[in-house]
Amino acid sequence: MLLSEFFDYLSYGPLAQHAVGIDDTGNIANKDYPKVVSALNLALTRLHTQLPLKAGQLLVQTNTNQNLYTLSSKFAASKAPAEPDGVNRYILDDSDPFGDDIITIDQVIDEKGESYSLNNENVEKSVFTPAFNRIQFSEPLDQVVTVTYRANHAKLPLSKRLDPDSLEIEVPDFCMDALVFYCAYKLISTFDPTQSQVAAAYYSQFMNAVAEIEALGLLHSVLPKKSERFVRERWV
Structure with missing residues (x-):
């Protein structure tokens, strides 16, 4: 409209x-x-x-030396300046620039398509969300993870x-x-x-x-189900 x-x-x-x-x-x-x-x-x-009403997804490059990642466009590859500025741009969004539209994080999925347990202290490799736009790994790996989230309107x-x-x-x-x-x-x-x-x-x-x-029940067709297919296709 x-x-x-x-x-x-x-x-x-x-x-x-x-x-x-x-x-x-x-x-x-x-x-x-x-x-x-x-x-x-x-x-x-x-x-x-x-x-x-709206879902979003990000690809995040993690590494073993960093366990906390703030999902802000400040760390987006699409915002990289012409000259290096020393910022670790771990959000891989060149094809679809991130709009800082996270409402809440739904899933964090590893390269094998398996979902991490969220905010579960009883699970050894759980991922925590200390803020609405932050993910924290107990055991970070060198990999690209997929973060799916409920998104806001621009x-x-x-x-x-x-x-x-x-x-x-x-x-x-x-x-x-x-x-x-x-x-x-x-x-x-x-x-x-x-x-x-x-x-x-x-x-x-x-x-x-x-x-x-x-x-x-009007929203069942608005968002895709959380599935491996949804992650693999990566909306590209």
């Missing part, structure tokens, strides 16, 4: 009775694009946190000059109600505190919409 279409959903729906972000014509005002898109980014993050730019007709919101259509409700909740609660009850009602509608999506 285009961002311009989402703006229409907001302006002719939840925001129709409010002055938040709306100009004299009833549309989202250009000057308020950053305000609305900021709320939308929060809504997208919340939606992707509540529901497994952040939309905050600018008064953005072109809503050129930006895509990449979520299934059946999630649009939830996205609209949460965005309305954030905008109204932040910029019109006199309408706290209205904002709370939109938050409740968001939670109900998420629960309905889960109850209908």
